[in-house]
Amino acid sequence: MSPAGSTRWCPTPEQVMILEEMYRSGIKTPNASQIQQITSHLSFYGKIEGKNVFYWFQNHKARERQKLRRKLSKQLQLQHQLYHPNNHHFLRYLDSLASPAFQHLSYYNSPSPFPQIRVDEDAAKAAKQQVMNYTWKFDVPERPDIDKSMMKMYGGDWLMMVDLGHSLSSPPPPCYFTTRPPPLKTLQLFPVTASSLKEECNNSSPCNITTKVALTLP
Amino acid sequence: MSPAGSTRWCPTPEQVMILEEMYRSGIKTPNASQIQQITSHLSFYGKIEGKNVFYWFQNHKARERQKLRRKLSKQLQLQHQLYHPNNHHFLRYLDSLASPAFQHLSYYNSPSPFPQIRVDEDAAKAAKQQVMNYTWKFDVPERPDIDKSMMKMYGGDWLMMVDLGHSLSSPPPPCYFTTRPPPLKTLQLFPVTASSLKEECNNSSPCNITTKVALTLP
């Protein structure tokens, strides 16, 4: 692991942990004094020099930034594609996603089959604090209207909501409920295409999966 | 297993298997579209809703991280009974880094026990490319003299250099070395205290670690 004649620093797990903890705690670019003290502190757990600490923070900061950038640029692009290049089970799963099940969906009324007591509990909770209204963005890139849609939990149900405001004269109401929502309309199901990978389907050439999604609007 | 009137989702073994496979395959935080599709797929094996899938990935990711952290921390505890700073304690540690320690500094002679060959290697490297001679500003705000100090790598060692010129009649020489430095004086060691982590260290009493830091001055 860390041979005596090794030419480069091999941090021990403890050292890495402490360094990461320091980084998370706010030290991004330690100054000279901090480096000296960190070095002395970490030398308790193994051979280490100041330059190692210095370089570690340099590299770590750079790589965190890099990770963040890549996340921002690629996450939404790649993550919604349900694939992983070197996993055969998953590829077969994707195939199964592509074919039969999703083509048999037809529109149905919002079921809401929860016992009334459950709904009331949720309403009470939501009245106390709005946190139940969890919302997140829906980001299939090929459909701008879907890009702006949301998924939202409401009374134990999860609803996908699409902003159709551009077809209305007045701006649409905000896409969240407070305690009791207005009556809902469930739109007809529409196809959503998601890209998947099969052997040669790299991010450039997506294979289309056709599925259908129920929309609910206030 | 999953009673009809059950209040919470009881995943079937197939559902868990598929979810784990997806997680291993790279899906850590599925978006709305992915959740919808996964839900439809898994509903073949039993009752399931989108929120179940959403929560499953949230919890699984969090608990995988937790498992890793606990594993590492246990390693640390068993090996060295060391501390693992949480943020609160670590901020105190940072405070101790900042100012008061520097008020106890005094001199002692520099050991500088590096083998000659090591110094020559570094000199050769530095001759080829100057990158190793990294210098940066030292920015502890409470001490103007330390503000102007530098850290510099010299012969594999990192030195802190404080400008003491204001006690001299002539302006001090620039705070960096070329190939051979003048004799050095290293400041006396001083204690730095840090404390322990909340979660992983709860069984053992908080173990204060006292370490010492050496400063080297020209």
Added chain:
DNA sequence: GCAAATTAATGATTTATTCAAG
């Protein structure tokens, strides 16, 4: 063997933090 009691896992919620847009 078998349940009551206890503990461990894990689903579901709530709170805090982070990042970036306005």
Added chain:
DNA sequence: CTTGAATAAATCATTAATTTGC
């Protein structure tokens, strides 16, 4: 600097595993 979206962390709550006494 403030704020909203996203999500990580912490916590609560229920189910499953298991221990234990009979």
